[in-house]
Amino acid sequence: MSALNTFFYDRFMSGLEKACLHDWRTELLAEVKGEVLEIGAGTGANLAYYPSNDVRLLLSEPDAAMRKQLEKKVALIQRDDICLISLQAEKLPLDDNRFDYVIASLVCCSVANMDRSLAEIYRVLKPGGxxxxxxxxxxxxxxxxxxxxxxxxxxxxxxxxxxxxNRETENAMLRAGFEFVKIQRDAMPDSVPAIVRSSIHGIAVKPLN
Ligand SMILES: C[S@@+](CC[C@H](N)C(=O)[O-])C[C@H]1O[C@@H](n2cnc3c(N)ncnc32)[C@H](O)[C@@H]1O
Structure with a gap:
């Protein structure tokens, strides 16, 4: 992402946040606990939604300009259970079966290789994660x-x-081995351009066996 795009990112996204993302982030992130990895955290849009108890959060953002904004937001909220790092989703230098939760919002559309990224997310999740x-x-x-x-x-x-x-992300999640606990196939509101309106949000699980 260019420095210019990053500068305007939060402003550009604010309409979308109000229209639907705020509600979706609130609902999804309320249950998070334990060892948590967020991939492509961007400027920190999810930060405010993480519960304040029993979360050890590894927050990853590979883009330097976005990470700079993320660092500022992390410093402001003063939590000692958050660690910032820079990782590419396609090759996570992290142990197998480590995390209770992996979070990625608006990331699969942007990664260089979606199948490899989802395979890595799957690998680092605990069975049942x-x-x-x-x-x-x-x-x-x-x-x-x-x-x-x-x-x-x-x-x-x-x-x-x-x-x-134009990514068929739901099919790619199934290919990676995930099962859906909950998936909502929503259209974002009409105020959002039709080319980005189709969306999915929910919970996928790495099966126990
Ligand atoms: C549209 S932004 C979404 C930011 C944030 N998650 C949100 O909900 O607003 C896409 C993010 O994916 C990150 N990203 C792009 N390619 C990536 C990759 N290969 N591995 C990890 N993150 C990547 C970008 O740096 C950027 O932060």
């Missing part, structure tokens, strides 16, 4: 929105930190 996700995804095949997504993605990703409009 939960992956909490919020993603904008490909619209229905043959819809007008999907045609626009296919057409615009090559250009869009150049200006929006490698964000792909």
């Amino acid at each position: 939960r992956y909490l996700f919020i993603e904008h995804v490909a619209a229905k095949t043959d819809s007008k929105a999907r045609r626009w997504q296919e057409w615009l993605t090559p250009l869009w990703r150049k200006f929006a930190g490698n964000c792909h409009l």
Whole structure:
């Protein structure tokens, strides 16, 4: 993400946060506890939603400009249970079966390799561990929105930190081995451009066996 995009990121996202992301983040993150990894934490949009008890949070952001803003927000909330780090989702230098929760919001659209990233998330979760996700995804095949997504993605990703409009993220999660505890396939409100409106949010689990 360019420094300019990062500078405007929170402002650009504020309408979307009010329209739906605030509610989705609140609902999802309330249950988090134990050893927790957040991937692609960005400027810290999820920070305010983590419970204050029994959470040991490893917060990862690989982009230098975003991490700078994240560091400022982490310093402000003064929690000694948060550790900041820079990791690429495709190759996490972390032990197998370590985390109770992995969180990624609006990240699968941007990673260089979604299958490899999801395989890594799966690997570092404990059996029974939960992956909490919020993603904008490909619209229905043959819809007008999907045609626009296919057409615009090559250009869009150049200006929006490698964000792909057309990723079939739910299928990729299943390919990685996850089972869904809960998945909501929501459209973001009409105020959001149709090319980013299709979204999924919920809880996937790494099965016990
Ligand atoms: C659209 S932002 C989302 C930020 C934040 N999670 C949120 O909910 O607002 C996408 C994030 O994914 C991160 N990202 C992109 N490629 C990544 C990768 N390969 N591994 C880990 N994070 C990545 C970016 O640096 C950025 O922070």
